Amino acid sequence: MGKKNKKRRKNQQNNLLVLKLLILVIIVLVIFEGRLIVTMFTQQGEIEVTSTSGTTASTSQTDETENEAAGTASAVSSQNTVAAAPLAGMTSILARQSAAVTPETETEPPVDTINSPAVVPETDPPVDDSYFSDAVFIGDSRMEGFRNASGITQGAFLTSIGLGIDGMANASISTSEGNISVYQGLSGEQYSKIYLLLGTNDLGYYPWETFEPNFTAVVEQFHKLQPNAIIYVCSVIYVEEAKVTTSYINNDNVAKINNYLVDICEQMDYCYYLNLNEILGNGYGSLIEGASSDGVHLYENYCQQMLTYMKSHYIDAAPITTPDTEAVTESESMAEGSEMTESSETAEAS
């Protein structure tokens, strides 16, 4: 009898030990993976709602805007794939972006795609460097990094460290004859393609509402100076937040600014959106881990990938010919540029 009691007590103790271990595992999971678990559950709920209602990407976008306030995020791809954006608090760009994960490819990293007619699709065959011989690349330090490390051999570069959209009329571009503005740089030789990689220095733009009209004004100026050029607007590349020291340089702001850029490209028939985050994003609204030393500027390998992407994503069409549009003079451009800057300053002051 005593032996039986002893055995039962021992069994109970063992069960208790297993139970304690289980509780410990759950606690560890909740502590370390809590956010992931919460996200998984919220994503699951949203996916179910989306699939049962059978909404399209566009109607989902409206829902997303409403959901933003609650700080949730979801996305729907055009190919009936499941959208997955596990970072809570992502903004409405994720409505356009879909981390396309089909049941068959769940193990592969998701891809940041955007459903918009303005997005440049992959085009076959890829072009070589000669495609850029009549191109001008305008941008900030990230574009400089691209020039320095991608291996590109052709094209003109109007770049400057710290360049933002309000700086187009400033004499910040180095030439052999001294510094000039981007507008001045576009006033001479005529190009067929303009590549813009701007916006990183405008993250946290204040007030945000003025970003879109100001960027549009800049692009319109470029078009006046280069009426035969198509304009490729590159997405602002995600950042690796853990390495970034400036608070406003974060992926929420990148997503927000990219949403504006897509809108602008949709409105202007000579503008096309190059979604670099398709290859540089990790599929979860962030830069690929380890792609940059400081979280912003890309290593050589990723600059080379950018170039490869640009070579396989281009508009296969004849150059734009608008007979009613003539290139404006440099002074006209400068005058209009300064007007834009003034209006921006006024807006910021208000």
Place this chain on the structure above:
Amino acid sequence: MKYLRLLLSMVLLALCLTACSKGGKDITVDVNALAQKLQAEAVTSDSLTATASEMLSSIYFVTDEQLAQGAAYMSSGATACEVVVIECKEASQTGDVEKLFKTRVANQSELFASYNAGEVTKLDSAIIKSAGKYAVLCVCDDTAKAESILKEAGF
């Protein structure tokens, strides 16, 4: 008269010798190897990458008439570090290339001052040197190391 001729020929010889090169030295440098060594040993805060030589004219504004060959290692944009070694077609052109380098450093200093002020100190200590047909710009962390490498190369 004899002494005058001797004096004249000596002066001419002296003039010829001093006009040999602006740097005063007739050296031969492997531009790629020197640039690579400088960036590998004198730059510690960044990983520089080799820039296509076709881009040198648009970065430094060296003309085709000046440029025989060149090698550059540049930053991803994170720092102001850069190394470039240019071989000019004529030794007399190195002075102009040095001026272009000085302009480049001044412009970069101005831009980095408002963007990443910590980098300006590197630009303040930028090494610009020339010897024979070669001109070098080196913006790095370890200037003593860079100076020693350049001295060894004949600069």
